[in-house]
Amino acid sequence: MAYGYRYGSSVSERKDKGKSLIGFPESYCIVDTETTGLSPSEEHIIEIGAIRIEGGVETGRFQSLIQPPKKRSYRGKPVFVDSFISSLTGISNQMLLDARTEAEVLPEFAAFLGDSLIVGYNVGFDVNFLYDAYERVLGKPLCNDFIDLLRMVKKLYPEMPRHRLQDLAEKFRVDTEGEHRALADVIITRECGKRIQKDILRRYESLEAFQMLYPKSCRLPNPVIKPSKEAALSGQHCVISGRIETISRAETKALIESLGGIQDEAVSRKTSILILGNGLYGANKPGEKSVKQKKAEQYRESGQEIEILTEEEFFTRIRR
DNA sequence: TCTCCTCGAGATCT
DNA sequence: CTCGAGGAGA
Numbered sequence: 001m002a003y004g005y006r007y008g009s010s011v012s013e014r015k016d017k018g019k020s021l022i023g024f025p026e027s028y029c030i031v032d033t034e035t036t037g038l039s040p041s042e043e044h045i046i047e048i049g050a051i052r053i054e055g056g057v058e059t060g061r062f063q064s065l066i067q068p069p070k071k072r073s074y075r076g077k078p079v080f081v082d083s084f085i086s087s088l089t090g091i092s093n094q095m096l097l098d099a100r101t102e103a104e105v106l107p108e109f110a111a112f113l114g115d116s117l118i119v120g121y122n123v124g125f126d127v128n129f130l131y132d133a134y135e136r137v138l139g140k141p142l143c144n145d146f147i148d149l150l151r152m153v154k155k156l157y158p159e160m161p162r163h164r165l166q167d168l169a170e171k172f173r174v175d176t177e178g179e180h181r182a183l184a185d186v187i188i189t190r191e192c193g194k195r196i197q198k199d200i201l202r203r204y205e206s207l208e209a210f211q212m213l214y215p216k217s218c219r220l221p222n223p224v225i226k227p228s229k230e231a232a233l234s235g236q237h238c239v240i241s242g243r244i245e246t247i248s249r250a251e252t253k254a255l256i257e258s259l260g261g262i263q264d265e266a267v268s269r270k271t272s273i274l275i276l277g278n279g280l281y282g283a284n285k286p287g288e289k290s291v292k293q294k295k296a297e298q299y300r301e302s303g304q305e306i307e308i309l310t311e312e313e314f315f316t317r318i319r320r
Numbered sequence: 321t322c323t324c325c326t327c328g329a330g331a332t333c334t
Numbered sequence: 335c336t337c338g339a340g341g342a343g344a
Contacts (some may be wrong), residue, residue: 020335037333043334087332124335125333148330151336180334216323295326 005194008137014131018145020124022152022211023220024197027054027319029116032127032185034089036068040128044068045102046091047183048109048130049188051080053115054319055258060246063183065091067161089180092306106137114319117220118146119190121165149193155213156199168192188317232318233261236272241292243279244311259318267295273307298309 003288031050037043050062070078080096081089105218120126123146153163160167165188169176174191177186197207204210211219238261244252256263267274274296278285289297293308300306 033334038332038334046334088334120333121337123334129334148336154331154337162331 011233011280014039014141016141016143017127017131017146018118018143019072019218020151021145021147021218022130022214023147025117025147025220026056026115028119029053029113030119030186030190030193031123032120032182032189033129034085034091034180035129036071036085038125040132040248043129045133045184046085046088046096046099048105049184049186050053050109050112051183051186052112054118054315055249055255057255057258059251059255059315060112061183062109063103064109065095067099067101068107069098086136091181095256102133103137106133110134110138113144115144116129118144119189119193120146120148121168121192122150122183123148141311145220149189149196152196153208156196156203159314174220184240205271233258233273235262236261237268237270238273238275239264239267239292239296240277241290242277244275244277245279246315249318255318267299269299269304271296271299271304271306271313272311276308277312278311 002271022284029050029052031048033049034047035045045066046068047065048062051058052060054060055166066300070080071082072079078093078097080093081091086092109118118127127142127146128145128197134140134142150163153160153168157163157171160171165185166176166179169188171181172192172195174187174188174195176184179188200207200210233256238256240252240263247255253263261273262270276290276293296306296308300308
């Protein structure tokens with residue numbers, strides 16, 4: 001039954017795969033993969049790059065090489081990639097010899113990605129490779145919906161002779177330094193995405209008007225002001241103890257303020273959330289409580305409503 | 321008018 | 335895979 005018929009002979013493969021949507025959400029994850037070739041059934045992922053955006057600000061980066069099964073041996077050394085791929089991407093057999101396998105990398109990537117919307121360029125390509133790798137390694141499919149910039153680009157710029165990412169970067173004068181490595185392509189895609197969004201607003205007045213050019217079934221609900229999300233940190237005073245590892249100080253401040261919160265330096269009677277960063281500061285040793293944490297626990301015992309969250313707990317709390 | 325089907329043509333990813 | 339053309343059905 002798992003291999004159900006679908007008229008004639010075609011079998012429904014990649015069941016529960018996400019849908020291709022059109023829109024510009026506030027939270028998503030830009031993803032790119034490098035592979036040993038074009039066919040998911042015969043080739044393998046050799047690099048994953050990703051940047052997570054939440055509430056419009058970057059909240060994390062992911063980058064890892066992946067050692068694929070070896071194709072053959074040459075003079076006693078394993079060959080993972082053909083010379084065409086090596087010269088295209090700059091990823092050599094030697095680099096892959098030192099890399100971890102997908103069994104090690106994929107669980108990490110899955111945790112990073114979560115159920116984020118995936119954004120990319122001709123991203124169906126990457127989604128297919130990732131879907132198959134998820135099934136192999138995690139025993140479950142990749143179900144995330146995705147947004148393909150190429151789809152919008154074809155509609156927006158029909159006069160362009162070709163619509164490759166490099167053509168788009170050239171049009172927008174986006175720096176292509178390091179192109180054809182996963183994280184570099186993610187950054188190029190992000191820059192192009194910003195220009196596309198601006199162009200849409202100029203030409204169609206609103207994102208909704210542009211989305212009307214597409215079937216209803218693929219229109220993503222827009223950044224409507226969701227009260228629950230807006231209120232995520234509304235009016236709450238937050239204090240950070242230690243160092244947030246996934247993002248910089250400035251980004252943390254921007255993130256808290258974009259969600260309506262206020263960041264303070266010291267724990268006080270106003271404080272409602274204390275965030276324990278994974279990174280430690282000078283005098284603090286692993287396992288020891290920081291001065292700020294002790295103080296927060298004191299306040300809590302005296303009846304103040306104050307949440308003490310780890311870095312991970314903080315991010316999952318604001319994600320919804 | 322709007323949505324959903326089928327069919328053929330044309331590109332994009334490494 | 336996605337789109338446009340052309341057609342069926344509300």
